[in-house]
Amino acid sequence: MTDNTSNTAHEHSLLLLGTAAGDANFGLPSAAGRAAKDVRRYISQVLSPDILIDFNHQTTAALETFGVEANSIRHLLISHGHYDHMQPVEILNFAADLPQPLPIYGNTMVCDALTFCRDNWWDPEIKRWVAKQSTFNVELHVLKPGMSAQVGDSKVTAVHGNHFMNVSYRIMEQQSLNFVIEIGGATIFYGLDSSYLLPETARILAAFRFDLAVLDATFGPLEIDPVRSGHLNWEMLDETIAELRATGSFDDDTVIVASHISTANVKAYADVRDQLTAKGITLAYDGLRLGLRP
DSSP: OOOOOOOOOOSSEEEEEEOBOTTOOTTSGGGTTOOGGGOOOBSEEEETTTEEEOBOTTHHHHHHHTTOOGGGOOEEEOOOSSTTTBOHHHHHHHHHTSSSOEEEEEOHHHHHHHHHHHHEEEETTTTEEEEOOOOOOEEEEEOOTTOEEEETTEEEEEEEEOOSEETTTTEESSOEEEEEEEETTEEEEEEOSOOSOOHHHHHHHTTOOOSEEEEEOTTTTOOOOTTTOSSOOHHHHHHHHHHHHHTTSSOTTOEEEEESBOTTTSOOHHHHHHHHHTTTEEEOOTTOEEEOOO
């Protein structure tokens, strides 16, 4: 596994197209004058050679910015249905321009939302949904926690993220998936939009040893309530890493990346990088490419 900031191509690599939480500042006045590494798009990443993870209205332009051919994308993993991770209209428009159908892997809500978007359109003049058949150049595959699927060159295992859980009423208000991805002899954990590991998730992860992990660090130094927030801050991130080290899933060679960064609550990259590096954590930024070596 190599951890580097160059855009040198690797046979298998993870390219972070967007690294912000829901308060992404790319293209907004609040980004004016900020260093390049402090301008963040909504979450999306490319696992070379042909897998996209999450998709929003900034993804297509980010592919172009960071030198990825849109037609090279053959698969799309969607973690959950929040707007910064999934936008059905944008996904269907992207797929419509591809030379082949785009297989999409996600939970039932994700697949249902895309089907609904195919068959219905919001008419702002009459303020109603109307029937309208859209191009549907996609193939939908429902993933449930604990399920594995062969996705191109990768084996993907879905696990439950601890996100958008109404603890008071014991309601999972939206299911979020994290992913274990095995590719080319390397193993990746994609663990964004999750608070502390759920028991069953921890049990599944204990069976893996990870070369690379991309973990939630939304709130940085901000003190948050774990009962109400489906995310992590620095302290909770440290605890999660310690838990995964204790099971042997993480070791000294695991590249750990903190991503899904709140632009309002985390200081500038240059002010935070060394603090995290001292703990063996890489702070994500848009355009960071991580080469994969088992």
